[in-house]
Amino acid sequence: MTASDKNRATLQQTGHPGELFGVGEEMWMDVIHKMDEVYSDLLQYEVALEEKNAKLEESQQFILSVLTSMSDILVVCGRNGMIEEVNRSLEDFTGRNLASLRGTLVFDLFADEASRAQARQLFARFGDQGVHDCELPLLAKDGRAVPVSINCTPRFNAVGKSMGMVVTGRPVGELRRAYQALRQAHDDLKRTQQQLLHAEKMASLGRLVAGVAHELNNPISFILGNVHALKRYAERLGRYLNAIHAGVPQSRIEALRAELRIDRLLGDLPPLIEGTIEGAERTRDIVDGLKRFSAIDRDEQQRFNLTEVIERAVRWVSKGTRDNFRIRLELPPQIPIVGSPGQMQQVMMNLVQNAWDAVAQCAAPTLDIVANIRNDHAQVRFHDNGPGVDDKHLAHVFDPFFTTKAVGQGTGLGLAISYGIIERHHGRITVSNHPDGGAVFVIDLPLATGT
Template sequence: MSQDDSPTPPLQHTAHPGELVGVSEDVWLEVIDKMDEVYSDLLQYEVALEQKNAKLEESQQFIFSVLTSMSDIMLVCDRNGVIQDANRSLEAFCGRSIDDLRGTPMMELFADPQAAAEARRRLLEQGPREVHDCELPLRARDGSAVPVSLNCTPRFSAVGKSLGMVITGRPVGELRRAYEALHQAHEDLKRTQQQLLHAEKMASLGRLVAGVAHELNNPISFVLGNVHALRRYAERLSEYIGHIHGGAGAKEIDEARRTLRIDRILADLPSLIEGTLEGAERTRAIVDGLKRFSVMDRGEAEDFDLVAVIERAVRWVCKAARESFRVELALPRSIPLHGSSGRIQQVVTNLIENAWAAATQGDGPPTLRIGATLREGEVELRFHDNGPGIPEAVIGRIFDPFFTTKPVGKGTGLGLSISYGIVERHGGQLLAENAPQGGAVLVLTLPLAGTQDKGTPGQSAAGDAQ
């Protein structure tokens, strides 16, 4: 074979520096996909970072607004008491800028060396701990020493290392003024409670005036009639005695005796006197009950009969009611209690009045049934009216102060609230429910005499309205 007929060798490719040899197209596509994935992750990280930066900036602005709006002074110190930051209230208090305060010892803020030594002992020497109401004088911007109530809270890192403390304070003068204002508001509230209690009692008393006046009219009229009769009898007796002392004869005296009806007068005198005394005693009892009801008593405890209190309250309310109001009583002969009879009468009167107002909204004649059940150590009274009952939506609120279902101007909303407080202070309970057969039932439970602490009711009248 000639030289010209020899086979031609294949061409050799010379690789340049940095050029990959033998890499297929699939590998390049995989590399491009990975680059896209990394780029997408970078974009997501950038968006998340921007969101976190926005939240961080928002948090910083919130913290800054809180610090600048604080009325109390505040400073942040390291473990050695060097000021790291402060708020504008401290800046305004001491007259130094926040930049000037940073890096200075906290002790420079105190008014004298003694106060600084006490602050060092209380806040620094005993290590990081909470301190409350540490009253020390600070130097104000005018150079005066102002007592400030300081509170200290330690700061720690995420791993529990002590970083320093946060100190807040308020001038004691402001605290005293705030306390005086709070004390004055408390006194005003107590006076208002007493006035409301008195107003409610007087309102109830005013509603009963007509009934009490009618009840007083009977014994007073009886006494007045007897007194007129006694005066006529006294004139006849005086004329008869005049005949005797004038030296008249026996026949003339006998004639005067028959004419003046002396024998009849002597027979009538005992009954007239006894009737007059009875009428006066009834009047005294009515006035005494009225006084017990209306006077702002001190809650002196005494033994009394609850049956007499209920009967008196029923008479007053029934005679004051313009409409026909029937009250059916199912009571034992006596229910001995210990406490304030005047306050318990106020409770019973209020329950009867509320029952009357509710019963007038029913279909039939207004009727109230009062029954008593004696159990071991207590008595349960049930006031059941024939009204429409208590709406379920408000049955849990009827004892709340100022809550009333009556029209504006017709009720204060304090009667049941005050009654609830009185009953509680007598060791009892007052509940409200609806009877299955219709109507509302107020259940009053009280301890019998001898089964309670006899000092319980003896509290101020203002406490009843709480």
């Protein structure tokens, strides 16, 4: 029954449908109509209120679930420091529930008189701006004073009036443990990196020694052969001179001269001595080169010819490789660069070595090294006829420790170190795949200025 039905029934029960308390029926109908409207408005308000209530409950539930699942402790307090709300973590930490905490002072949560006074002072002085990462001891449920890293943020009402503050905190022990674990991991990583760097250096040293040994072998065996020949010649010359000094007759001397092939010996001497000197010089050059290589760690700033460095790198690496590895060089006689020739040689040797590793399965392995000078820059291109770099690896080949080689065959540091060296020389190194196949590494370097 609606409101108007009820009103009409009351009206009919009076027995005077036309007139009641001297008021006309029309007027009554108006009143009933108005009451009807008010009643339906009330109903609508009730429905809206119920909806709002449901939403409010939902958001309260949400806030509660967030507060409950927070691992940091949280306290909401009024302007005077009176606790209004806490989360589950704080209840667990203090061993007290919200009911017993509500209405008490936030300062009483601190462990001793000194920290309570410090907290009061801090909140009074910085309450308006907030307090960040301040370490103070709180009283834990077992009576211990546990250092906690405290953050305190002021809270405001809808019109911007300060309502108190929100205090959050995390026990420092936990932070310290996390920090120590992080530090340990960092130290381990650094140590591993050092070991790998060392391994990379040893590997490149091994390649270098193999190349140098091969290279030294040639002039040394050359010198040795010459010296043996000179020794034999010296014996023959000795015999001949002794005969002359002993006053042997001229005819016998002539016969001895022919027998000991003295004329041929004298003719052979200059080229033998020349060859020996050349061999010794060659050895000296190789040792010079080695000295330069051993300066790898020093950040030198010297002017050098990049062409020579490339040629030496090619010579040293290719000595240790298969005979059919063809390296075609197209280099201008002079590429003046300023920096460290030793470091640059490490870059070049790694590029040649990588190319050689890549073409290992090819029938006719080839590497083209072409350098050009453009304005104030030199560009060196290394193009091999291997399988190229897998597209998905292109972005990673310069990453430290990125390698596709089997364990023990590559540390993945070659290109990462090269990248750093080229950067220190104010240059750039890039990689791409050639449309006709094979990888292309391009190095761009600024030329040395002046003469």
